[in-house]
Structures are given as structure tokens and as C-alpha cells.
Amino acid sequence: MINKRVGGVLAAALLVGVAALASPLAMAQDKARTLYLFNWSQYMDPAIIKAFEKQYDVKVVQTYYNSQPEMFAKLRAGGDSQYDVVVPSSYYVPRLIHTGLLQPLDKKAIPNYSNLMPRFSHPDYDPDGKYVAAYQWGDTGIAYNVDKLGEQPESWSILFDPKANAKYPFDLGTDAQVMLGSACAALGHGYDCTDRDQLKKAAQLILKTKQRRNFSGFEDATPTLKQLARGNIVAGVAYNGDYAFDKQENPQGYKHIKFIVPKEGAELWVDSMAIPAHAPHPRLANQFINFILDAKIGAQLSNYNAYASPNKAARPYLDKALTEPPIMPSDAEMKRLHFTPSIAGDQLQFVQQLWTEVQSR
Incomplete structure (x- = not known):
């Protein structure tokens, strides 16, 4: 039998030793109970995050990006082992798959995958629905100040034709394929053009536009709307959902800003949830994707x-505004919208070289 006093000292010493050993273990456990979400900025309801954290007794850490190239670069630089869930746009999905940056979804852990509309469960950019689950969808068009420019035709001429705007500041988007596709459409070749001669002519149009005195610069779509609301520019490339969201938050600032889908053709996009190849917590990532695909959460x-929403089960719970333009494109607008082509290899290198020249000259 151990003397109580000595035993108490030994017990205290043991507790200190265990505590010292337990600290790294506790830290590891805390880390294991954390989901790392890599998402577009302003793209997740905080209440949804809190609900997931409560249901699964975990913590969610969010990191943000404002463009596809930024997201892709971070994943290639080691982010594929730092994040659990990422939200790429449709035409970047094949690029992520081909470069080995994504792992397949565990469909057994995602029974709510069946809630997706058929058009989103087997898309062209992931035909077997193996790597991604649709998150949100929308289109890319033009937002402009009606007070400054007057009522304009639903056309890319708002940006590319100096007759439409000869003196007020405007900007263009930062995404190579989206902007080259937009310029292709403006030239009558269609948004989803892939012909190299047509792409060269599109690059020349952007260069010509860039040389105008009132060209403000290249800007991501989300910040563009902020610049419009502040009156710093009068036109730019924007996302329909961002426009509707910002207008709802700041109706006075967006009173004179209009969003249009150019008649010559524009981008139809789908943002999807995917799991990076070396995600630290893939099981939790699959649970998160299943949670988002719940009807009411969707x-x-x-x-x-x-x-x-790409979630057919969510439809009864959607606000009415989400079933009408500009959120839900009209039948006429849907005919104008096209997916950005998924390209790789020499074609991708060609487009990247064109864009480098556009930005550097």
C-alpha cells in the first residue's frame, strides 16, 4: 500500500505528466474535428455552418477565393492536402480531375445526392457524377448604370463598343476563358467558341477595348458590383446572383444598376462541391456535402x-424570387447561355498564352 501523502504526490506528478502528453493529443483531436472549407467569398449562410457544427460536433474553418485561377493555384501549391471541401465552377472540374487534385465522392455517405436534378447529377464536365455534387448555378452577364449610359440593348456592345460608352470608367473580368468567350460572342462566333483564329480575334478585341482611355482595369465579378454601387465604374462583368443579393442588401445603391444577359451568348455555370485529393478529413467532407444537399438546407x-438551386427537393422551400429572372433565367435567356468549354493540353496553353499577352500589353 502506498503512503497517502507519497501517493498524492505521485498522483499529482502522474496527472501533470499525462496532461503534458495529452496536450498534443487533444490538439490533434481538435484538428480532427475541424472541416476546412475553401469557397467563394460571400457564398455560404453562416447559419448553415452553425447548424452543421452543432449536428456533427465539429468546427468549420472557412477560407475564401474570388476567382477560379486563384483557387486552382492554391490547390496546386499544396491546398489539396489542406482543405476538405472546395467549390469549383463547371469548366474547371475536368482540369482539377486531370491534374489529380480531386478524389471521388463516397456516394454511400451522400444519400442526398439523389435530390439533385438530373441535368446536374450527370453533367458533361463529370458524366458519371463521380467527383462533384452541384452547389449553386447561375449565369454571367453585364451590370451597368442606366442613369449614366441610358437604356442599352442586351448586348456585349455595352463593354466592347466605344459608342455605347465613350467617357465613363468600366472594367472587364479577370477570367481568361469567360472574357475570351464573351469577346467571341460579341464578334458573332458564339460564347463557346474554341477555334483558334476566332479566339485570336477575341483577344484582339479585348486589347482594343483595353486601350480605351476610360478602361478602368480587370476586376473579378464580385468586386465589380461594389465598384458599380460606389459609382467608380458604370459597367462590368457580373454574376446574376451577386447582383440580386447585393441589390437586396443595398437597394438604394443598386437603384440605377441593371443586369442583362447578352443576346450574342453568355456563360451558364454550375458551382459544385468537391473533395481535394489529399483532404485531411474526407469522411467529414462527404458528410458536409450530404448536409448541404438536404432539401431544406439546399x-x-x-x-x-x-x-x-440545383436541388429538386429544395424547390418547395425556395423564395419566389429565386424562380424568376434574373435568378432563374427566362426561356429566351436560357437559349443564350452556354457552358464554358472544358479545355486541356495544348488548347489550354494556347488560351493562357493569349490571356497573358492581353494582360501584359
């Missing part, structure tokens, strides 16, 4: 973001 996400 509706809550769209009601917050002001973007269209």
Missing part, C-alpha cells in the same frame, strides 16, 4: 445566396 443556401 433551399436555405439559395435563399441566402440569391442563386438558383
Whole structure:
């Protein structure tokens, strides 16, 4: 039998030793109970995050990006082992798959995958629905100040034709394929053009536009709307959901700003949830994706973001505004919208070289 006093000292010493050993273990456990989400900025309802954290007794850490190239670069630089869930746009999905940056979804852990509309469960950019689950969808068009420019035709001429705007500041988007596709459409070749001669002519149009005195610069779509609301520019490339969301938050600032889908053709995009190849917590990532695909959570996400939902089970819970333009494109607008082509290899290198020349000259 151990003397109580000595035993108490030994017990205290043992507790200190165990505590010292337990600290790294506790830290590891805390880390294991954390989901790392890599998402577009302003693209997630905080209440959804809190609900997931409560249901699974975990913590969610969010990191943000404002463009596809930024997201892709971070994943290639080691982010594929730092993040659990990422939200790429449709035409970047094949690029992520081909470069080995994504792992397949565990469909057994995602029974709510069946809630997706058929058009989103087997898309062209992931035909077997192996790597991604649709998150939100929408289109890319033009937002402009009606007071400054007057009522304009639904056309890319708002940006590319100096007759439409000869003196007020405007900007263009930062995404190579989206902008080259937009310029292709403006030239009558269609948004989804891939012909190299047509792409060269599109690059020349952007260069010519860039040389105008009132060209403000290249800007991501989300910040563009902020610049419009502040009156720093009068036109730029924007996302329909961002426009609707910001207008709802700041109706006075967006009173004279209009959003249009150019008649010559524009981008139809789908943002999807995917799991990076070396995600630290893939099991939790699959649970998170299943959580987002729940009918009511899916509706809550769209009601917050002001973007269209790919979730057919969410439809009864959606706000009415999400079933009408500009969130839900009209039949006429849908005919104008096209997916950005998924390209790789020499074609991708060609487009990247064109864009480098556009930005550097």
C-alpha cells in the first residue's frame, strides 16, 4: 500500500505528466474535428455552418477565393492536402480531375445526392457524377448604370463598343476563358467558341477595348458590383446572383444598376462541391456535402445566396424570387447561355498564352 501523502504526490506528478502528453493529443483531436472549407467569398449562410457544427460536433474553418485561377493555384501549391471541401465552377472540374487534385465522392455517405436534378447529377464536365455534387448555378452577364449610359440593348456592345460608352470608367473580368468567350460572342462566333483564329480575334478585341482611355482595369465579378454601387465604374462583368443579393442588401445603391444577359451568348455555370485529393478529413467532407444537399438546407443556401438551386427537393422551400429572372433565367435567356468549354493540353496553353499577352500589353 502506498503512503497517502507519497501517493498524492505521485498522483499529482502522474496527472501533470499525462496532461503534458495529452496536450498534443487533444490538439490533434481538435484538428480532427475541424472541416476546412475553401469557397467563394460571400457564398455560404453562416447559419448553415452553425447548424452543421452543432449536428456533427465539429468546427468549420472557412477560407475564401474570388476567382477560379486563384483557387486552382492554391490547390496546386499544396491546398489539396489542406482543405476538405472546395467549390469549383463547371469548366474547371475536368482540369482539377486531370491534374489529380480531386478524389471521388463516397456516394454511400451522400444519400442526398439523389435530390439533385438530373441535368446536374450527370453533367458533361463529370458524366458519371463521380467527383462533384452541384452547389449553386447561375449565369454571367453585364451590370451597368442606366442613369449614366441610358437604356442599352442586351448586348456585349455595352463593354466592347466605344459608342455605347465613350467617357465613363468600366472594367472587364479577370477570367481568361469567360472574357475570351464573351469577346467571341460579341464578334458573332458564339460564347463557346474554341477555334483558334476566332479566339485570336477575341483577344484582339479585348486589347482594343483595353486601350480605351476610360478602361478602368480587370476586376473579378464580385468586386465589380461594389465598384458599380460606389459609382467608380458604370459597367462590368457580373454574376446574376451577386447582383440580386447585393441589390437586396443595398437597394438604394443598386437603384440605377441593371443586369442583362447578352443576346450574342453568355456563360451558364454550375458551382459544385468537391473533395481535394489529399483532404485531411474526407469522411467529414462527404458528410458536409450530404448536409448541404438536404432539401431544406439546399433551399436555405439559395435563399441566402440569391442563386438558383440545383436541388429538386429544395424547390418547395425556395423564395419566389429565386424562380424568376434574373435568378432563374427566362426561356429566351436560357437559349443564350452556354457552358464554358472544358479545355486541356495544348488548347489550354494556347488560351493562357493569349490571356497573358492581353494582360501584359
